Amino acid sequence: MGVVDxxxxxxxxxxxxxxxxxLGVMGRPMALNLLRAGYPLTVQxxxxxxxxxxxxxxxxxxxxxxxxxxxADVVIxxxxxxxxxxxxxxxxxxxxxGARDSLLVIDxxxxxxxxxxxxxxxxxxxxxxxxxxxxxxGQRGAEEATLSIMVGASLPDFERALPIxxxxxRNIVLIGEVGAGQVAxxxxxxxxxxxxxxxxxxxTLAERAxxxxxxxxxxxxxxxxxxxxxxxxxxRMLDGNFQPGFxxxxxxxxxxxxxxxxxxxxxxxAGFAPVAQRLQQLVDGDLGELDHSALFKLVADQG
Amino acid sequence: MGVVDxxxxxxxxxxxxxxxxxLGVMGRPMALNLLRAGYPLTVQxxxxxxxxxxxxxxxxxxxxxxxxxxxADVVIxxxxxxxxxxxxxxxxxxxxxGARDSLLVIDxxxxxxxxxxxxxxxxxxxxxxxxxxxxxxGQRGAEEATLSIMVGASLPDFERALPIxxxxxRNIVLIGEVGAGQVAxxxxxxxxxxxxxxxxxxxTLAERAxxxxxxxxxxxxxxxxxxxxxxxxxxRMLDGNFQPGFxxxxxxxxxxxxxxxxxxxxxxxAGFAPVAQRLQQLVDGDLGELDHSALFKLVADQG
Numbered sequence: 266m267g268v269v270d271x272x273x274x275x276x277x278x279x280x281x282x283x284x285x286x287x288l289g290v291m292g293r294p295m296a297l298n299l300l301r302a303g304y305p306l307t308v309q310x311x312x313x314x315x316x317x318x319x320x321x322x323x324x325x326x327x328x329x330x331x332x333x334x335x336x337a338d339v340v341i342x343x344x345x346x347x348x349x350x351x352x353x354x355x356x357x358x359x360x361x362x363g364a365r366d367s368l369l370v371i372d373x374x375x376x377x378x379x380x381x382x383x384x385x386x387x388x389x390x391x392x393x394x395x396x397x398x399x400x401x402x403g404q405r406g407a408e409e410a411t412l413s414i415m416v417g418a419s420l421p422d423f424e425r426a427l428p429i430x431x432x433x434x435r436n437i438v439l440i441g442e443v444g445a446g447q448v449a450x451x452x453x454x455x456x457x458x459x460x461x462x463x464x465x466x467x468x469t470l471a472e473r474a475x476x477x478x479x480x481x482x483x484x485x486x487x488x489x490x491x492x493x494x495x496x497x498x499x500x501r502m503l504d505g506n507f508q509p510g511f512x513x514x515x516x517x518x519x520x521x522x523x524x525x526x527x528x529x530x531x532x533x534x535a536g537f538a539p540v541a542q543r544l545q546q547l548v549d550g551d552l553g554e555l556d557h558s559a560l561f562k563l564v565a566d567q568g
Numbered sequence: 569m570g571v572v573d574x575x576x577x578x579x580x581x582x583x584x585x586x587x588x589x590x591l592g593v594m595g596r597p598m599a600l601n602l603l604r605a606g607y608p609l610t611v612q613x614x615x616x617x618x619x620x621x622x623x624x625x626x627x628x629x630x631x632x633x634x635x636x637x638x639x640a641d642v643v644i645x646x647x648x649x650x651x652x653x654x655x656x657x658x659x660x661x662x663x664x665x666g667a668r669d670s671l672l673v674i675d676x677x678x679x680x681x682x683x684x685x686x687x688x689x690x691x692x693x694x695x696x697x698x699x700x701x702x703x704x705x706g707q708r709g710a711e712e713a714t715l716s717i718m719v720g721a722s723l724p725d726f727e728r729a730l731p732i733x734x735x736x737x738r739n740i741v742l743i744g745e746v747g748a749g750q751v752a753x754x755x756x757x758x759x760x761x762x763x764x765x766x767x768x769x770x771x772t773l774a775e776r777a778x779x780x781x782x783x784x785x786x787x788x789x790x791x792x793x794x795x796x797x798x799x800x801x802x803x804r805m806l807d808g809n810f811q812p813g814f815x816x817x818x819x820x821x822x823x824x825x826x827x828x829x830x831x832x833x834x835x836x837x838a839g840f841a842p843v844a845q846r847l848q849q850l851v852d853g854d855l856g857e858l859d860h861s862a863l864f865k866l867v868a869d870q871g
Contacts, residue, residue, distance in 0.1 A: 378777055401791050413791045438787040441779045448779040449787050452770035456793040459766035460759075462839035467755035470826070473833035474681055476744045476751040484741040484752050488704050488716045490759040492795030523773070530776035533870055535846060536765035539838040567836055 280304050283429065284337035286330055286353055286360070287374070288315035291400070292343035294408040295373070295433050299341075300324060302432035309333045330354070334363030339429060340370045346518060347376040354384050366392040371426055373414070373433075375399045375454075377522050378447035379529055381417065385443035394422045395443055399450040400434060403511050411435045415453070417445035451526055454519040458540045458557065460494040465561035468502055472565070479503050498558040507555040507562070514553030517544040583607050586732065587640035589633055589656055589663070590677070591618035594703070595646035597711040598676070598736050602644075603627060605735035612636045633657070637666030642732060643673045649821060650679040657687050669695040674729055676717070676736075678702045678757075680825050681750035682832060684720065688746035697725045698746055702753035703737060706814050714738045718756070720748035754829055757822040761843045761860065763797040768864035771805055775868070782806050801861040810858040810865070817856030820847040 280303055285296045288310035296319055300306050306324040309332070310316050316326050327333045330353045334340050340360050344350050350372055354360045360370060370388055372381065372395070385395035396418040406412040412434030416423055423439045430437050440449045467485075468478040482499045485491065501507065520541040527534045543560050552559055583606055588599040591613035599622055603609050609627040612635070613619050619629050630636045633656045637643050643663050647653050653675055657663045663673060673691055675684065675698070688698035699721040709715040715737030719726055726742045733740050743752045770788075771781040785802045788794065804810065823844040830837045846863050855862055 413787075415787055436790050438783075438790075440783050440787055444777075445779045445783075448774055448777045449784045451777075452774050452784050453788050453791060453793045455770045455773065456763075456766045456788065456795075456798065459769075459839065460763055460793070460795065463759045463762035463766075466762075466830075466835070466837050466839055467758045470758065470830055470833070470835050470837070471751055471755050473835050474747075474751045474754075474829060476748045480741075480743050480748075481752045481755050484716075484718055484743055485756050485759065487739045487741075488756060489796050489800075490756045490763070492759075492763065492797070493792050494795070495759065497792075526777060527769075527773055530773070531870075532769070532773050532776050532867065534769050534773070535842040535867075536762065536769055536839070539842065543838060564835065564838075567834075 281338035284333035284340040286333055287343040290404050291407045295343060297322060298410045298432055307333050307336050329358045330360045331358045331363035334360040334368060342372045342374060344374045347380040350374050350376050351380060351384060355387050361388060361391055364391050364393040368393040369425055371396045371398050373398045373400055375450050375519055376447060377525055378444040381447045382444040396422055396426050397444060397446040399446050401453060415440050415446040415449040417441055417443045451523045455523050455537050458516055459537055460492050461498050461558055461560050462540045462543060464495050464499050465502060465564045469564045501558045502561040507559040510556035513544055513547040513555055513557045513559055516557040517548050520544050584641035587636035587643040589636055590646040593707050594710045598646060600625060601713045601735055610636050610639050632661045633663045634661045634666035637663040637671060645675045645677060647677045650683040653677050653679050654683060654687060658690050664691060664694055667694050667696040671696040672728055674699045674701050676701045676703055678753050678822055679750060680828055681747040684750045685747040699725055699729050700747060700749040702749050704756060718743050718749040718752040720744055720746045754826045758826050758840050761819055762840055763795050764801050764861055764863050765843045765846060767798050767802050768805060768867045772867045804861045805864040810862040813859035816847055816850040816858055816860045816862055819860040820851050823847050
């Protein structure tokens, strides 16, 4: 190819170079989707095999978050919890060390909203932009690029990130300023956890009272008790199918984020408190790798 | 009209004579719907005005439950709670005293499922049939004949009752044997109450964390947190509209039924327990006449 072919055609600027940090269960398929969408990609992760896989698929590898940042226009992080994100972005040799003025950092992990605001503020001081963009939809959503993405950002930053997010998900909503995506995710996990517990209690009550739980579930789907959880997780409970899905130990992590946030902003979550306890009980009972609908087992197996 | 005209045409037997006991907020419009559907109706109620209204609309009045039963093929009861139903059907001068062999009793109140089974068993000893058929859909559903009706009965009794129930509601499901309708209703109220509390906690958390709750609600309706409650009661909460709907004090009554049943069959309802406490708190705070979505006020007004 000649020199002319290497120049982007007028009106079609070269796609931004993306750095991706955290190639776990979710991050690995998301990074692959970015490659498939044609983005030049640099990756970094704690474990070697997914890095090798991504390199084989066409990505570059970098040795540190700062190295990822210095070679990228946009850095995406997909990490387990708040301290991981703070360490990778703000810590020694972190993203912030390699950040240039125009860098956009998109954290897609589920973390404490106040942590997200801290990270966003620190990056802003260096002239870099930050979006919190936690997802729901699980491993399958990551693989099929059908994730729901809840975004906290300024409108211009959101618009800059949108084409990239569209390579990863489908239902992409700007909730509010930085941190708002994480707040929405916390609200989501609160409602999902509480509803799973309620459905588990109701179906167990039906069974113990001598009534077929499947019939109760069907009847209730036609009324005010209808929910996506009654429909999908209710069916899992009836089938005794607790293969994840979304692991109970991750929902416990999210429950701690929810409770920390509630405590920070002064809301008592009387209804959610026992749900968090049940998730802890699942993990303590070595059931943390099961789907969160396994809350049903704790209710059904009692007495 | 001649004598011949008073005979039902062949193949169209005369409609059963119905007795209706309990003309409260729900019972009054239900009885009117039965009259409109062409059923000969005898009514009885504690307070006089709705009796007068029904008589003006074409019903007969009777002085006691036994008098209602002796003039009817089918008796429907719509009463506040388990003891009321037991007194009206099994007590002195009760339905059972006027019951003939072919009598069908349909209790549409929301009561303890084990109470329903006791009533059904006592009637069966006298050769009378019993259905428990609690409803959901509230006053509007009663007025518009769009109630959801959850039925516990034998199949022949269900089939005998069905045309009558179709004059009162739309979504009519046979759940199982006698008592099963009440079990399904208890499960419904458990899930509805717990979901209202979860939505109230989530929307309050969003607001306190500085994020617009309406945006969070909209975003969450697209994912796993979706429910009829998030949709309808979530909107009530955002609008601060707590006109019933379904009164908190009635949900508290149902909560006691749920907890009594759970205790009787040995299920611990860890998640529902604080929801029942919150409903008690609403009633104690003179908010029991508000819609049950007023649980939001308890969460939002704290701190």
